[in-house]
Amino acid sequence: MNRDFRLGGDLPINRLGFGAMRLPSQQGMGGPSRDPENGRAVLRHAVELGVNHLDTADFYVSVGGEVRANTLIREALHPYPSGLVIATKVGPVFGPGGLSHGTPADMRGFVEANLEGLGVDRLDLVYLRVGAMEPPHGESIADRFEALAALREEGLIRHLGLSNVDTGHLAEARAIAPVAAVQNHAAQSDEADLLFVCEESGIAFVPFFPVGGGQGLDDERLAKVAARYGATAQQISLARLLASSPVTLAIPGTGSLSHLEDNMNAAGITLTEEDLADLA
Numbered sequence: 001m002n003r004d005f006r007l008g009g010d011l012p013i014n015r016l017g018f019g020a021m022r023l024p025s026q027q028g029m030g031g032p033s034r035d036p037e038n039g040r041a042v043l044r045h046a047v048e049l050g051v052n053h054l055d056t057a058d059f060y061v062s063v064g065g066e067v068r069a070n071t072l073i074r075e076a077l078h079p080y081p082s083g084l085v086i087a088t089k090v091g092p093v094f095g096p097g098g099l100s101h102g103t104p105a106d107m108r109g110f111v112e113a114n115l116e117g118l119g120v121d122r123l124d125l126v127y128l129r130v131g132a133m134e135p136p137h138g139e140s141i142a143d144r145f146e147a148l149a150a151l152r153e154e155g156l157i158r159h160l161g162l163s164n165v166d167t168g169h170l171a172e173a174r175a176i177a178p179v180a181a182v183q184n185h186a187a188q189s190d191e192a193d194l195l196f197v198c199e200e201s202g203i204a205f206v207p208f209f210p211v212g213g214g215q216g217l218d219d220e221r222l223a224k225v226a227a228r229y230g231a232t233a234q235q236i237s238l239a240r241l242l243a244s245s246p247v248t249l250a251i252p253g254t255g256s257l258s259h260l261e262d263n264m265n266a267a268g269i270t271l272t273e274e275d276l277a278d279l280a
């Protein structure tokens with residue numbers, strides 16, 4: 001297992017972590033509930049297998065809020081093992097009129113909901129989730145990020161991150177407070193510039209949908225390389241992400257114990273130059 005990234009410069013984590021969005025519901029947010037006992041078993045097994053970076057949000061809930069990712073994490077793992085890093089996201093508001101973003105004044109309530117849900121006094125990493133799937137180019141995030149930076153100064157947050165942003169948002173935020181991680185869509189086209197800034201500055205780059213985001217991975221190139229290793233397309237997708245940059249972290253999500261084991265085994269696959277060329 002690669003245990004070789006220091007989040008925010010001071011939190012050692014394995015680059016292969018776990019995303020909790022699909023534990024409450026296979027469909028992601030607001031879908032039909034999954035069995036909570038299974039979700040807790042997956043979380044415990046993830047930690048047994050060496051996961052020490054969980055990605056969650058207070059809004060990762062099944063329909064009607066019946067099953068909540070933060071509650072599953074707390075019930076399965078609290079008191080948390082030493083070294084476990086839990087990243088969460090704040091920002092969006094899901095109302096009857098659809099998705100909007102919270103105001104700077106809303107940030108305290110968002111943070112407090114995560115503190116309570118996870119049962120902690122301080123959150124390890126809080127992303128300001130700016131866009132929904134894509135960065136809203138040109139939109140200022142300064143007011144919202146300043147509000148989070150003030151909560152960090154107060155001691156409620158250890159590190160700050162950004163999600164669904166572009167290089168302009170990252171620069172705007174870094175003028176306010178340090179940014180420890182950026183989380184964007186794995187397949188977004190304009191990632192190269194963002195990744196470059198992250199590499200230069202030791203900022204974690206965390207692509208979501210690392211194994212296809214629930215759409216499967218029907219890709220000839222992945223299948224070809226997977227055949228060389230007797231591996232699955234999902235394992236090669238994770239191995240490729242881990243090979244793509246030393247600052248890239250993977251957070252595959254699953255509610256299946258066997259998929260979890262497959263995903264964790266991807267850390268043992270070292271792709272060759274030929275493999276990477278075939279995947280390009």
Ligand SMILES: NC(=O)c1ccc[n+]([C@@H]2O[C@H](COP(=O)([O-])OP(=O)(O)OC[C@H]3O[C@@H](n4cnc5c(N)ncnc54)[C@H](OP(=O)(O)O)[C@@H]3O)[C@@H](O)[C@H]2O)c1
Binds near residue numbers: 256260
């Ligand atoms: N910042 C954002 O806007 C944002 C957006 C989306 C997601 N995220 C974060 O990113 C994490 C990962 O994203 P995601 O869960 O949507 O996408 P993902 O990890 O790419 O894909 C998860 C889906 O793939 C299936 N799967 C996982 N491992 C598999 C394997 N080895 N073989 C076959 N199928 C497998 C899972 O089904 P089973 O459960 O049946 O295994 C699930 O449906 C989330 O948990 C969340 O923390 C962030």
